Amino acid sequence: MDDRARLDERQLSKLRWRCRRGLLENDLFIERFFDRHGEALTVRQARGLEALMDLSDNDLLDLLLRRREPDGALATPEVVDVLALLRTPPRADAPSSP
Numbered sequence: 299m300d301d302r303a304r305l306d307e308r309q310l311s312k313l314r315w316r317c318r319r320g321l322l323e324n325d326l327f328i329e330r331f332f333d334r335h336g337e338a339l340t341v342r343q344a345r346g347l348e349a350l351m352d353l354s355d356n357d358l359l360d361l362l363l364r365r366r367e368p369d370g371a372l373a374t375p376e377v378v379d380v381l382a383l384l385r386t387p388p389r390a391d392a393p394s395s396p
Contacts, residue, residue: 301340301341301345302341303341304338309344310336313344321356327384328384330388331383342376343383346378346381347380349372350372350377
């Protein structure tokens with residue numbers, strides 16, 4: 299499958315389910331990510347996100363908060379790219395969630 303191909307609705311739904319976390323802080327980052335990029339996610343980005351979801355909640359939060367950077371086998375271009383999207387702060391003009 300082409301890395302640049304967009305995920306279909308079923309693939310996106312499965313990925314969202316896979317990304318559910320036990321730590322609220324992680325869920326907030328992930329929810330914002332899907333709100334912004336969900337409709338345009340590619341196979342390559344999904345692969346990077348899947349790799350991040352293999353981490354423990356605390357390790358993932360450390361990456362999201364820039365306490366550390368991906369290293370070793372985790373430091374793939376897919377992971378680095380999707381992590382940058384996950385870390386993007388909310389826009390100042392975006393409406394806040396209730």
